[in-house]
Amino acid sequence: MYQIKTFNAISPVGLATFTAEYQINQKDAQPDAYLIRSVDLHEHDFPRSLKAIGRCGAGYNNIPLERASEQGIAVFNTPGGNANAVKELVLAMMILANRQVIAAANWTNQVQPGADITLEAAKSQFNGQELLGKRLAVIGLGHVGSLVANAAVNLGMEVIGYDPYLSADAAWQLSREIHRAPSLAAVVDQADFITVHVPKNEETTGMIDQELISQFKPTAVLLNFARHGIVDNQAVIDALNTKRLRWYSTDFSDALIHGHPRVTILPHLGGSTVEAEANCARMAAKAVMTYLTTGNLINSVNLPALQTPFASPERITLIHRNIPNMLGQISSLIAQHQINIENLANRAKADFAYTIVDVSDFANPDQQAALIQELAQIPAVSRVRLIHQPRGGNK
Ligand SMILES: NC(=O)C1=CN([C@@H]2O[C@H](COP(=O)(O)OP(=O)(O)OC[C@H]3O[C@@H](n4cnc5c(N)ncnc54)[C@H](O)[C@@H]3O)[C@@H](O)[C@H]2O)C=CC1
Ligand SMILES: O=C(O)CCC(=O)C(=O)O
Numbered sequence: 001m002y003q004i005k006t007f008n009a010i011s012p013v014g015l016a017t018f019t020a021e022y023q024i025n026q027k028d029a030q031p032d033a034y035l036i037r038s039v040d041l042h043e044h045d046f047p048r049s050l051k052a053i054g055r056c057g058a059g060y061n062n063i064p065l066e067r068a069s070e071q072g073i074a075v076f077n078t079p080g081g082n083a084n085a086v087k088e089l090v091l092a093m094m095i096l097a098n099r100q101v102i103a104a105a106n107w108t109n110q111v112q113p114g115a116d117i118t119l120e121a122a123k124s125q126f127n128g129q130e131l132l133g134k135r136l137a138v139i140g141l142g143h144v145g146s147l148v149a150n151a152a153v154n155l156g157m158e159v160i161g162y163d164p165y166l167s168a169d170a171a172w173q174l175s176r177e178i179h180r181a182p183s184l185a186a187v188v189d190q191a192d193f194i195t196v197h198v199p200k201n202e203e204t205t206g207m208i209d210q211e212l213i214s215q216f217k218p219t220a221v222l223l224n225f226a227r228h229g230i231v232d233n234q235a236v237i238d239a240l241n242t243k244r245l246r247w248y249s250t251d252f253s254d255a256l257i258h259g260h261p262r263v264t265i266l267p268h269l270g271g272s273t274v275e276a277e278a279n280c281a282r283m284a285a286k287a288v289m290t291y292l293t294t295g296n297l298i299n300s301v302n303l304p305a306l307q308t309p310f311a312s313p314e315r316i317t318l319i320h321r322n323i324p325n326m327l328g329q330i331s332s333l334i335a336q337h338q339i340n341i342e343n344l345a346n347r348a349k350a351d352f353a354y355t356i357v358d359v360s361d362f363a364n365p366d367q368q369a370a371l372i373q374e375l376a377q378i379p380a381v382s383r384v385r386l387i388h389q390p391r392g393g394n395k
Contacts, residue, residue, distance in 0.1 A: 057077065
């Protein structure tokens with residue numbers, strides 16, 4: 001029985017994905033895996049039993065990836081699982097900003113009951129603009145950014161995108177009508193709306209700063225449904241107060257922007273739809289189950305993608321540093337036990353690597369335990385697992 005620990009409320013549809021071999025609870029002190037949403041794990045101590053973390057969502061800046069790899073924990077996310085939910089909210093926020101919807105509804109609520117609210121003199125203060133023909137800059141054209149960009153093209157907007165790391169797969173998803181900008185300065189130039197959809201990391205923290213905002217049209221609307229800290233909120237407030245920015249819509253609050261009349265703040269709602277939460281929980285549950293039962297890695301963010309069919313009754317998997325002679329040390333220890341390697345697969349991702357060795361001729365459980373212990377003692381190895389071929393065979 002595998003133990004799965006949850007921290008946040010996880011969609012019941014996703015939890016139902018787990019088969020009878022998995023027990024889900026919030027307290028287990030010896031969990032095999034965590035299933036989480038946005039809980040911040042940077043100050044959290046991982047128990048030695050923990051082998052996997054399934055992040056039900058796209059962003060994983062709440063997880064200390066380097067430490068997870070060092071402690072032999074595979075981390076998974078759910079690429080694209082909530083992208084449509086974010087797209088729909090971003091489109092809604094562009095319309096809300098352009099049509100003064102929130103201000104108008106608030107005004108209607110506070111007039112005398114029965115007053116004629118359709119009087120031109122009163123309602124003209126809420127005159128809006130249309131999206132049709134306006135220019136949208138999309139920074140980051142991955143799962144969310146590409147959906148926003150394509151939807152905006154379909155709404156008749158002129159769309160320009162910036163993504164220096166655009167994958168071939170992501171490029172295939174983009175409408176041909178989307179122009180590609182060579183730089184951040186070029187993408188924001190003359191844009192009526194600027195929306196960011198990049199992961200938060202060292203490079204993107206503060207990427208929308210005072211200098212970039214000074215290049216916006218003063219009538220521009222900025223949207224940040226990616227992460228707090230990608231936009232410099234002090235620069236936003238300065239620009240709003242000096243009429244160099246019209247509106248800021250975001251999913252992330254702080255004391256600087258809280259309560260500003262031209263800022264709309266939502267409580268991190270981008271991925272909060274029934275459908276997105278179910279998609280993400282299902283994807284994370286599947287990735288975690290696959291890893292626990294076969295050792296295959298799908299959608300890992302700290303380890304390489306690696307999937308091989310079971311070639312023998314037993315499989316040894318190792319998470320280790322990406323340094324010379326690891327495979328030599330691993331295979332010579334296996335050979336010393338007179339165990340035969342049926343298949344060996346290895347792949348690296350940055351400083352860490354993952355090795356799958358399918359073996360046969362294991363004499364007995366004592367021999368298995370001795371080999372696993374010796375492999376675990378190789379200094380750069382952070383986790384060794386022995387996995388028996390799942391019932392149902394060669395997966
Ligand atoms: N508000 C919410 O509830 C949600 C927020 N998010 C946030 O949005 C981010 C993006 O989500 P996805 O599109 O699903 O991720 P993704 O990984 O599919 O796309 C990110 C894109 O950003 C690009 N990128 C990376 N660094 C860049 C840079 N310096 N300049 C320009 N482009 C850059 C990448 O090449 C990639 O195409 C997530 O990392 C997460 O932080 C995602 C889902 C829900
Ligand atoms: O609703 C959530 O769990 C957060 C979604 C999110 O921010 C993400 O997927 O990156």
